[in-house]
Amino acid sequence: MSTSDWQDRYYDIDxxxxxxxxxxxxxxxxxxxxxxxxxxxxxxxxxGAGGLGCEILANLALTGFKxxxxxxxxxxxxSNLNRQFLFRQKDVGKPKAIVAAEFIMKxxxxxxxxxxxxxxxxxxxxxxxxxxLVICGLDSVEARRWMSATLVNLVDPENPESLxxxxxxxxxxxxxxxxxxxxxxxxCYECSLDMLNKPxxxxxxxxxxxxxxxxxxxxxxxxLEWPRVHGEKKVDTDDPxxxxxxxxxxxxxxxxxxxxxxxxxxTQGVVKNIIPAIASTNAIIAASxxxxxxxxxxxxxxxxxxxxxxxxxxxxxxxxxxxxKRDDCPVCGGESLELPISSEFTVEQLIELLVxxxxxQIKKPSLSTPTSQIYLQAxxxxxxxxxxNLSKKVKELVSEGGEVTVTSTSLPFSLSLRITxxx
Amino acid sequence: xxxxxSIDITAAQAQPDSKTRRYDRQLRLWAASGQxxxxxxxxxxxxxxxxxxxxxxxxxxxxVGHFTILDPANVTHRDAGNNFFLEGDxxxxxxxxxxxxxxxxxxxxxxxxxxxTSSLEHILDTNxxxxxxxxxxxxxxxxxxxxARLSTLLWADxxxxxxxxxxxxxxxxxxxxxxxEHTIIESHSETAPSLRIDKAFPAxxxxxxxxxxxxxxxxxxxxxxxxxILVRALADWEAAHDGKAPQTSADKKAFKEAVQAMxxxxxxxxxxxxxxxxxxxxxxxGVPSDIxxxxxxxxxxxLGPTSPPFYHLLDALRQFTLLPPHTLPLSSTLPDMKANxxxxxxxxxxxxxxxxxxxxxxxxxxxxPIDDAMVDSFVKNAHGLKVLRGKKWGALxxxxxxxxxxVASSPKAAATHxxxxxxxxxxxxxxSVEALTAAAQALLPPGIxxxxxxSDAVGEIARAPNADLPNxxxxxxxxxxxxxxxxxxxxxxxxxxxxxxxxxETWTGMV
Numbered sequence: 045m046s047t048s049d050w051q052d053r054y055y056d057i058d059x060x061x062x063x064x065x066x067x068x069x070x071x072x073x074x075x076x077x078x079x080x081x082x083x084x085x086x087x088x089x090x091x092g093a094g095g096l097g098c099e100i101l102a103n104l105a106l107t108g109f110k111x112x113x114x115x116x117x118x119x120x121x122x123s124n125l126n127r128q129f130l131f132r133q134k135d136v137g138k139p140k141a142i143v144a145a146e147f148i149m150k151x152x153x154x155x156x157x158x159x160x161x162x163x164x165x166x167x168x169x170x171x172x173x174x175x176x177l178v179i180c181g182l183d184s185v186e187a188r189r190w191m192s193a194t195l196v197n198l199v200d201p202e203n204p205e206s207l208x209x210x211x212x213x214x215x216x217x218x219x220x221x222x223x224x225x226x227x228x229x230x231x232c233y234e235c236s237l238d239m240l241n242k243p244x245x246x247x248x249x250x251x252x253x254x255x256x257x258x259x260x261x262x263x264x265x266x267x268l269e270w271p272r273v274h275g276e277k278k279v280d281t282d283d284p285x286x287x288x289x290x291x292x293x294x295x296x297x298x299x300x301x302x303x304x305x306x307x308x309x310x311t312q313g314v315v316k317n318i319i320p321a322i323a324s325t326n327a328i329i330a331a332s333x334x335x336x337x338x339x340x341x342x343x344x345x346x347x348x349x350x351x352x353x354x355x356x357x358x359x360x361x362x363x364x365x366x367x368x369k370r371d372d373c374p375v376c377g378g379e380s381l382e383l384p385i386s387s388e389f390t391v392e393q394l395i396e397l398l399v400x401x402x403x404x405q406i407k408k409p410s411l412s413t414p415t416s417q418i419y420l421q422a423x424x425x426x427x428x429x430x431x432x433n434l435s436k437k438v439k440e441l442v443s444e445g446g447e448v449t450v451t452s453t454s455l456p457f458s459l460s461l462r463i464t465x466x467x
Numbered sequence: 468x469x470x471x472x473s474i475d476i477t478a479a480q481a482q483p484d485s486k487t488r489r490y491d492r493q494l495r496l497w498a499a500s501g502q503x504x505x506x507x508x509x510x511x512x513x514x515x516x517x518x519x520x521x522x523x524x525x526x527x528x529x530x531v532g533h534f535t536i537l538d539p540a541n542v543t544h545r546d547a548g549n550n551f552f553l554e555g556d557x558x559x560x561x562x563x564x565x566x567x568x569x570x571x572x573x574x575x576x577x578x579x580x581x582x583x584t585s586s587l588e589h590i591l592d593t594n595x596x597x598x599x600x601x602x603x604x605x606x607x608x609x610x611x612x613x614x615a616r617l618s619t620l621l622w623a624d625x626x627x628x629x630x631x632x633x634x635x636x637x638x639x640x641x642x643x644x645x646x647x648e649h650t651i652i653e654s655h656s657e658t659a660p661s662l663r664i665d666k667a668f669p670a671x672x673x674x675x676x677x678x679x680x681x682x683x684x685x686x687x688x689x690x691x692x693x694x695x696i697l698v699r700a701l702a703d704w705e706a707a708h709d710g711k712a713p714q715t716s717a718d719k720k721a722f723k724e725a726v727q728a729m730x731x732x733x734x735x736x737x738x739x740x741x742x743x744x745x746x747x748x749x750x751x752x753g754v755p756s757d758i759x760x761x762x763x764x765x766x767x768x769x770l771g772p773t774s775p776p777f778y779h780l781l782d783a784l785r786q787f788t789l790l791p792p793h794t795l796p797l798s799s800t801l802p803d804m805k806a807n808x809x810x811x812x813x814x815x816x817x818x819x820x821x822x823x824x825x826x827x828x829x830x831x832x833x834x835x836p837i838d839d840a841m842v843d844s845f846v847k848n849a850h851g852l853k854v855l856r857g858k859k860w861g862a863l864x865x866x867x868x869x870x871x872x873x874v875a876s877s878p879k880a881a882a883t884h885x886x887x888x889x890x891x892x893x894x895x896x897x898x899s900v901e902a903l904t905a906a907a908q909a910l911l912p913p914g915i916x917x918x919x920x921x922s923d924a925v926g927e928i929a930r931a932p933n934a935d936l937p938n939x940x941x942x943x944x945x946x947x948x949x950x951x952x953x954x955x956x957x958x959x960x961x962x963x964x965x966x967x968x969x970x971x972e973t974w975t976g977m978v
Contacts, residue, residue, distance in 0.1 A: 050556045052561060055519075055545035059931035060637055067971050099941065102551050106517075106937035115629055123491045126528055153555040217496050218949065218959065222973070246726040254690065256811040257803055274632050288478025295481075313495065320495040324525040324952065327945030335638075335970050336936035345638060348973040357958040363976040448662030462519045 060344050065328055072343040082108045086341050089175040090114040093140040095321050096181025096213050097331030098130045101144055105152040107338050113158045116141040127323040169198055179333050180212045192233030194377045195458045199228045211336050213329040217320040218356035222332035224348045231367040234375040238403040256304035258298055262314040265293035281316045374459035387465040391419055392434040409450045472929045488597055494530050501956035508602040508955045509533040513587055515563040518607045518635055521944025526573045535581045538564040541609040549937050582791045591616050601628045610632055611891045618645055618860040629954055632860050633947055634887050637931035638970040641887055646857040650777040652844050653958040656851030660798035660970040661752040667698045668821045688731055690807035692814050693741035700726050701748045710751045737805040754788045774835045780845045783832035796825040797847045839890040855963055864888050875978045878918035880976030886924035900929045906910035939970055
């Protein structure tokens with residue numbers, strides 16, 4: 045027992061650590077061994093100190109994890125305060141990871157939380173290898189793909205310690221999901237990309253010529269008018285002056301076209317792609333993630349296999365199922381993805397397809413075959429050198445059944461395609 | 468091109484105040500009306516347990532008006548270990564209600580929190596009027612005898628607060644909402660209201676049939692909204708088919724071909740949209756059956772000046788649907804579709820004008836004054852109206868036949884419910900599996916066996932008969948707060964029955 049553990053501190057938790065239940069794995073070693081592992085040895089990493097992250101940190105600390113690390117690159121905004129309960133008005137502008145870590149250490153004695161204010165991509169394999177478990181509470185698809193792929197790549201079949209269970213949570217309004225990923229063994233984040241909702245995209249010709257909705261006017265202001273007026277300067281969606289400019293510009297266009305409904309809130313919602321978020325849904329999903337972490341770390345009960353989906357808009361509806369691994373998953377599958385295309389397809393059209401295709405969704409892909417480069421996004425010299433290929437037909441560059449490797453700087457893996465022609 | 472400074476729109480006026488900014492992410496779910504309901508609500512939470520404070524945290528953050536924690540206990544060693552709203556061992560020995568209120572109130576300056584260290588039993592004995600000032604009462608793991616008294620008291624009169632009963636142990640938990648009646652206008656239904664293409668209102672019909680597609684400018688032709696195309700195609704079809712819409716699958720195919728034949732260029736996407744939406748021409752718009760069912764509500768047959776506005780509106784709606792074309796009032800919301808600005812805005816105006824007219828007709832049936840905002844909202848959400856009738860807490864366990872049918876229809880959830888009910892009915896602090904099984908069996912009618920899943924549930928209870936686990940507390944805290952928000956805002960649809968939670972296999976179910 046460490047010094048901060050007063051008597052009966054873990055009276056409630058110890059009930060499930062002292063005795064197995066009917067659904068506990070026979071390998072569970074009830075008693076002091078498991079408590080010692082949980083409280084003195086386990087090292088856990090939390091990605092994100094936002095809506096889910098705050099909840100996750102509090103739950104982990106209360107359940108007895110004492111060596112917790114947290115990464116977050118954001119600072120606190122006033123709109124976080126309706127749910128990110130470790131932050132107060134006075135903390136606005138400060139780094140989330142640091143404020144959250146301090147709060148937990150102050151509130152839950154004897155727990156050490158080590159914050160890192162920065163990006164997950166700043167850290168290498170050695171860093172991630174030190175943890176027993178990783179929990180992600182992120183709102184970014186890119187970051188989740190990166191984390192999932194990194195943990196899959198980390199697995200060394202010779203070293204069982206290299207397999208780091210990843211628990212991932214996500215919420216949107218009254219809905220959310222939690223899942224357990226055992227890298228290389230169960231379905232990974234990339235395997236389930238096609239389950240994501242398609243982001244709303246407005247065709248550029250609608251925005252430019254035939255606006256009908258207030259959203260079209262806002263997109264016009266941010267996508268077309270802003271660069272025309274401000275040149276190279278990027279929109280800062282956290283700067284009220286920038287939002288104000290977009291709002292007035294969009295509202296003026298809406299007035300010109302007799303379109304109703306451009307408001308500040310809608311403008312902000314569209315340009316920041318705001319997802320509604322509340323404390324209660326985050327609490328449910330974070331609790332589920334931490335409960336899985338607790339069960340995995342202690343073996344005190346079976347853990348989720350492997351996906352829990354919650355819809356709270358009409359009653360409480362949930363669905364627990366096993367999401368299947370994809371054999372052609374570019375991260376954990378091993379097989380290349382079969383892609384039938386028309387022999388008329390140009391390289392540019394292929395790139396467009398890769399950006400949009402639900403199970404691929406690779407932004408700014410670079411393409412090559414085993415013997416040649418088709419199109420590279422960077423560096424500029426190579427981009428320029430391969431640019432003429434964009435208008436060529438794929439068939440001129442890749443034979444039937446040929447392999448194409450797709451890479452992107454935003455992802456730590458490459459996708460292998462096998463191209464076939466439909467005509 | 469418009470210049471922004473020539474128009475009277477200023478960013479400074481539109482920028483939201485700090486309260487709106489703080490609540491931005493939730494206002495996108497329940498809007499100012501929901502927020503105001505929340506801010507006017509008063510909650511009473513019985514006990515300052517880990518589960519209770521987890522529920523409260525999720526209600527203080529979004530800005531509930533007031534909360535009271537009723538709890539005579541002082542913080543014990545175990546409380547200090549499992550409750551985030553206590554300050555570790557430094558809270559030990561202090562009032563649990565006072566400590567929890569202090570640390571919860573810190574989350575939101577706009578919320579008023581109060582600690583009451585009286586005992587519930589004393590209040591029930593001496594001051595039963597105590598509860599009337601609250602909107603909703605939440606009770607966690609309350610002693611069965613007190614819970615029975617409390618639920619009976621609050622059930623006696625439908626002006627008394629709603630009661631939310633939460634029971635949990637180890638990895639298992641459940642909760643139940645006791646309410647008499649709950650009406651919902653803004654259910655946030657995900658089905659869109661009908662565009663009534665099959666029953667086009669006169670202005671829409673006239674517009675669609677007056678268009679001269681043949682001599683139209685080709686650019687305009689590519690931008691006729693699909694709604695107009697379909698109304699026109701249907702009018703043409705009906706003129707050639709004795710006034711009947713397409714009926715057989717051959718008809719439907721021919722109709723779609725006729726729509727395609729209206730194209731003057733192969734890539735006119737508006738006609739492709741029309742073909743894809745053609746089913747709207749032969750899917751008759753009527754009053755949805757769950758709305759018709761509401762017209763049978765007993766409240767309508769005894770409608771009087773003191774009836775709630777919802778039922779006055781429902782009765783006006785009923786009368787409205789008796790008029791041709793026997794539909795719900797038209798919605799003014801038009802989805803986006805391929806069109807140029809002028810044709811889309813024109814169509815939108817036609818819908819808005821008609822929707823206003825129909826709303827006025829509906830208002831004409833009202834016999835009491837109701838504010839416009841409510842009428843607007845009612846008409847706009849007419850396709851998703853809900854009336855829920857609740858039960859008294861404990862009613863299920865008192866009806867062996869209902870329990871038996873729950874066991875048959877949802878054995879897993881029923882097994883967990885029975886195990887938790889058994890735990891509260893046995894007096895031993897460390898009950899055996901046998902004692903719990905006997906207690907659960909006693910709730911069922913003779914001859915009905917406990918479901919197979921019962922052994923898994925009861926084994927967990929016997930393993931940890933007295934554990935308020937932080938993760939279970941947080942999970943239930945989220946679920947209960949979510950349902951409380953739905954009850955208070957009267958938006959979205961709350962649960963109807965017991966919501967049961969198993970955090971071993973991680974599922975939720977309803978009994």
